[in-house]
Amino acid sequence: MTRTQSTLSGKGLSLDNINPNVRAAKYAVRGELAVKAEEYRARLLKGDKSLPFDSVIFANIGNPQQLDQKPITFFRQVLSLVENPLLLENPTALKTSFGYNQDVIDRAQALLTDVRSVGAYSHSQGALGIRNSVAKFIEDRDGFPANPQDLFLTAGASSGVTSLLNVICDKPSAGVLVPIPQYPLYTATLALLNARCVPYLLDEQKAWGTDVKVIEKSIADAKAEGTDVRSIAVINPGNPTGASLSPDDIKQVIDIAAAEKLVIIADEVYQTNVFSGEFVSFKKRLRQLQQEHPGKYDNVELVSLHSTSKGMVGECGHRGGYFELVGFDPLVQEQIYKLVSIGLCPPVVAQCLLETMVNPPQKGDPSFELYQKEYNGIRDGLHKRALALFDAFQRMEGVECQEPQGAMYLFPTINLPAKAVEAAKAEGRAADEFYALAMLDATGVCVVPGSGFGQKPNTLHFRTTFLAPGTDWVERIVQFHSEFMKKYGGLSKAQL
């Protein structure tokens, strides 16, 4: 269709002639369900009494502070001072009237010396002093050095992923290995760049771990289709699955990357949301392997991403984060710098927040005790709520769920009655989407259907956060599910 034909309205832009890559991109986390949930919330706020629930629970998105998680006091005290440095002129009043400790004041002053003003653009990679703190954090975490020149502060991890995929994807046949299920940022960004998503299925039966054979087969299949596989994205701990990879799993991914010359994109934003076992970073594992096998892993290129949005920090709205480049060609690194410089710089307040996250109060510091109490309180609360939700899923017919391992999500399998699947088909919807919409309409609880993340053919899931406080909303889900199953005639014998 030519442009003139398609614009009957006389307008320049129509659905037919905008960038087809934008049209092709899908992003379910803020899609139809989230929009409808917002509408329900607005109706409730206006006093609408006709809905069968009195609150909307946004379990579709890892947004702790929308669900009443309190920010950590030390972080916010420091940020209030960098926002208004005039407060620093009266430290006595800060202490006596507001309980600010000297370490808060010192930190704010140090940050202001570094950035001058949070209203000034910083270096496009982020303020150098803050990158120094991030480097030290990485060194302490991994036991291997980090170079501030290789660190790029970002507006959340999303913008980092976008920049990196933009550099990596050089042509329509370029492909990036993406875990399925995955956080849909990856597929959406690849669609925008007109590059190919090369899916590799995670193994639900092995607690959503990676399976090296599956990855190898995905690569072989992609190559057979003419895809030039350039990179592998790994989300560890997993989103939406919560799974943590073992050092051995990580080694297998690194081995594949080394052999196939794949850039590893390690999305490690949930690195502190780990309930069992220990988080091991890809960087640490790579450095260990390089030590153990001199020369063998020198060609590996790794990007590790982190964020202020997740963990016990949960400061999503600030849009802070960083990525570290490991093993990149300096000429490529220059191009990445140029690309991020077009966007000028990440938000400077968020850079300051990142600094407090990677350099929190230490034992002996006046703010340490409260910091630790708040941090542990959030951590324990998340674990408790995850277990309560998991217990509820155990009670629901046809629902199977892996034990909570980390991140902020559970991703249960749902087995639905044949009649429900038919009803969904009649509406032109995926069955899990149909189920999630019915849940929202009945309970006000907004989850994301598994199809938004990708799932093994002939399986159905949904992703829910375990952030919302209280247990009322969990019971609402349980009750809805039971009624839904009844309405559609229950499971067949084969499903039981």
Place this chain on the structure above:
Amino acid sequence: MTRTQSTLSGKGLSLDNINPNVRAAKYAVRGELAVKAEEYRARLLKGDKSLPFDSVIFANIGNPQQLDQKPITFFRQVLSLVENPLLLENPTALKTSFGYNQDVIDRAQALLTDVRSVGAYSHSQGALGIRNSVAKFIEDRDGFPANPQDLFLTAGASSGVTSLLNVICDKPSAGVLVPIPQYPLYTATLALLNARCVPYLLDEQKAWGTDVKVIEKSIADAKAEGTDVRSIAVINPGNPTGASLSPDDIKQVIDIAAAEKLVIIADEVYQTNVFSGEFVSFKKRLRQLQQEHPGKYDNVELVSLHSTSKGMVGECGHRGGYFELVGFDPLVQEQIYKLVSIGLCPPVVAQCLLETMVNPPQKGDPSFELYQKEYNGIRDGLHKRALALFDAFQRMEGVECQEPQGAMYLFPTINLPAKAVEAAKAEGRAADEFYALAMLDATGVCVVPGSGFGQKPNTLHFRTTFLAPGTDWVERIVQFHSEFMKKYGGLSKAQL
């Protein structure tokens, strides 16, 4: 070259096989000169005495608070409270110890009611209450209604431009009209999207105004080359030129857009930086025309962008802004929503800052007097410094400059000696780049060569901000220029 051949290092990524669009993008504002200036600053900080100057002046970028412009107190007081709402528990101490007024406290409380926490993701278009304030601001400015549903809050204007061009550019032959000289965000983003820049020259002799004949010719030339011209970008007031368009100029652009079905991208971030005449928004002019000629302009699609980085606000580091869509097909608007939702939301603190910018203290409010004093002080200071710089350029041989009209920049023509042009060529550099590098090396003043913005063939310019305080740095430029002209043998008779 195949991928394997190009990666002799054994790495997956090399300059030869990254996204060629990233390689092709140019962004001089933070390019070689800015990097060198940073290096000089670092050397000075370390006590290096070998340089012929004792400070680096970053006149390359409109970054007022890096150059000691003080933030407006009301804004920062409000932001300190939304960052740490615990401060609101002791309003008495806020007032007596820190001089916070009741309107500051009220505003912070209202914002917190709207966003819940600045640490929570907001709606992807920005918090609704804040969009309501922006809509009211636009209505008051233009005298025509604005709809919060058509407003998208952004992380600075840059991210808005990126989103919009991403939607508009549908194929490699898609073209966008860009003024020359221009802020290089436009050409860089078009390069990243593998779309075409269709340049139209501004008329230096007519105070850098638009010339409708020039635009028409650019469109005709582009069509002849097979370009599908989709949009016209207008920077008003101009960057780097500072020029303000008259209502008549604006009408001419709208007429062309209506006839050619071009989306108008009106970059209006300098709307309050106007020294003479009055800023008229494209939205206002369009609504006037629609009133005067019912039906005639109904097909026009306009995006108007604004920012918290410029004006008297100068809060670049916060990364705040918005764009308003006017006359867009709702289905296209949905796609724009989806695109921005992939990036989750703009920084919430910056959204709060935007709210204070568009809704500042009014006469009678306790914070009004100080606000007005600070605002006017910044405005008058900018004008004074612009005039001082303009005066200095009058004294410099071979330098011609339009009288300052607005924005934060002057963009003088420089006529350079033939020997200087040859010396530049010998180094493989554009002559204005050669000149700007020599200026940086001699004076520590970092400006951007005209070639970074585009300029008429056979003309040379540089862009400098007039943000830096004091006059010392201006005298450094004057002296450098005189020595440079002497060194390269002065101008020929034809040039004088």
